[in-house]
Amino acid sequence: MTAAPRVSVRNLTKVYRTRRGSHVALDNVSLDIDPAEFVVLLGPSGCGKTTLLRCIAGLEEPDSGEILIDGKVVFSSRDGIYVPPEKRNLSMVFQSYALWPHLSVLENVIYPIRNSGKSQREAAPLAQEALEKVGLGKFSAAYPGQLSGGQQQRVALARAIVSGDGLVLFDEPLSNLDAKVRERLRLELLSLQTQIGFAAVYVTHDQVEALALADRIAVMDVGTVAQIGAPEQIYDHPASRYVADFVGSANELEGIVLSVGAKLLVKTAFGEIESANFPASMSVGQKVAVMIRPEHCNVAALGESENLITGRLTRSLYLGAVRQHFLETDGGELLITTQAPVTADSDGTLTVTCASHRVHVFAQGA
Numbered sequence: 001m002t003a004a005p006r007v008s009v010r011n012l013t014k015v016y017r018t019r020r021g022s023h024v025a026l027d028n029v030s031l032d033i034d035p036a037e038f039v040v041l042l043g044p045s046g047c048g049k050t051t052l053l054r055c056i057a058g059l060e061e062p063d064s065g066e067i068l069i070d071g072k073v074v075f076s077s078r079d080g081i082y083v084p085p086e087k088r089n090l091s092m093v094f095q096s097y098a099l100w101p102h103l104s105v106l107e108n109v110i111y112p113i114r115n116s117g118k119s120q121r122e123a124a125p126l127a128q129e130a131l132e133k134v135g136l137g138k139f140s141a142a143y144p145g146q147l148s149g150g151q152q153q154r155v156a157l158a159r160a161i162v163s164g165d166g167l168v169l170f171d172e173p174l175s176n177l178d179a180k181v182r183e184r185l186r187l188e189l190l191s192l193q194t195q196i197g198f199a200a201v202y203v204t205h206d207q208v209e210a211l212a213l214a215d216r217i218a219v220m221d222v223g224t225v226a227q228i229g230a231p232e233q234i235y236d237h238p239a240s241r242y243v244a245d246f247v248g249s250a251n252e253l254e255g256i257v258l259s260v261g262a263k264l265l266v267k268t269a270f271g272e273i274e275s276a277n278f279p280a281s282m283s284v285g286q287k288v289a290v291m292i293r294p295e296h297c298n299v300a301a302l303g304e305s306e307n308l309i310t311g312r313l314t315r316s317l318y319l320g321a322v323r324q325h326f327l328e329t330d331g332g333e334l335l336i337t338t339q340a341p342v343t344a345d346s347d348g349t350l351t352v353t354c355a356s357h358r359v360h361v362f363a364q365g366a
């Protein structure tokens with residue numbers, strides 16, 4: 001038997017009404033989050049991820065739909081139920097840390113425990129233990145202003161986990177921190193989550209962060225969930241051009257289907273391209289979008305014949321872990337990435353190949 005979801009969002013719609021008109025921020029969104037699952041809401045600015053998080057938290061009241069936390073209805077438009085945030089048994093971590101500046105680190109963490117009715121004597125050791133867990137045991141007497149951004153976010157994390165709620169909501173918690181601290185905290189957050197076993201809903205527009213943290217990523221597109229799945233599934237099998245484009249980088253070109261079989265043959269500006277990744281409903285003559293990730297293109301070896309594209313190598317950039325190369329072809333520019341340096345032929349051109357199972361084709365407009 002599988003455990004009941006920690007969070008169930010059912011047919012949630014939220015419309016913001018302003019003097020300039022109304023804006024549908026969430027359009028019939030449904031989503032289940034398992035206990036101890038880490039779900040990342042990913043998408044560009046304005047797609048509705050913060051609104052969804054705030055609706056789960058109870059900071060925003062949806063127009064219609066239902067939200068259940070641990071099987072208990074906390075919002076239902078049909079039954080007129082709206083449980084306020086403090087009664088939803090969840091914690092939140094914000095981008096701005098939201099610590100009390102006049103309280104010590106320990107007192108900041110004690111605060112939510114006291115609010116839940118425990119005495120100071122009961123709360124203090126629990127708060128100290130949470131601070132030890134985030135590596136700040138020695139800083140309990142310090143004030144937030146005396147700590148670095150990363151340390152302040154650790155205090156916020158301690159405060160979120162101390163309540164023992166099974167659900168923690170994160171609103172871009174690492175985006176104010178520099179890259180190194182962000183990477184460190186990502187790892188710490190993951191090990192805390194594994195250790196404690198809370199469910200996490202985490203908002204970000206940073207795809208690397210999403211891929212690194214998530215059990216499942218929900219890619220959002222103007223108020224809807226465009227695709228939800230494990231990071232590998234989202235990256236390797238994007239359900240639409242939008243998802244393919246937003247997660248990872250992609251060369252995109254338009255094409256027309258020439259033949260449909262086990263593989264699809266498409267006429268593009270780069271020449272004829274074969275794909276083994278295409279929707280079932282393709283037909284000859286149909287206009288399509290072809291997507292090839294830069295890292296799936298390799299320099300063609302002698303005798304190679306699959307999906308060859310030749311272009312003039314105009315620039316190679318060394319980026320440390322990878323190298324980026326730009327090929328000017330008759331059909332436009334192609335970006336490829338490699339780990340090893342590449343050398344153009346004596347006429348300045350380079351021929352690359354891309355395996356057909358790495359070429360994605362979508363119906364135009366998908």
Ligand SMILES: Nc1ncnc2c1ncn2[C@@H]1O[C@H](COP(=O)(O)OP(=O)(O)OP(=O)(O)O)[C@@H](O)[C@H]1O
Binds near residue numbers: 016051
């Ligand atoms: N209080 C509000 N009043 C009116 N419109 C709002 C309000 N809050 C959000 N919106 C609009 O709803 C849409 C979704 O906003 P939301 O903040 O959920 O997006 P987001 O994906 O979290 O974006 P970001 O990454 O920029 O925070 C946006 O178009 C936004 O302008």
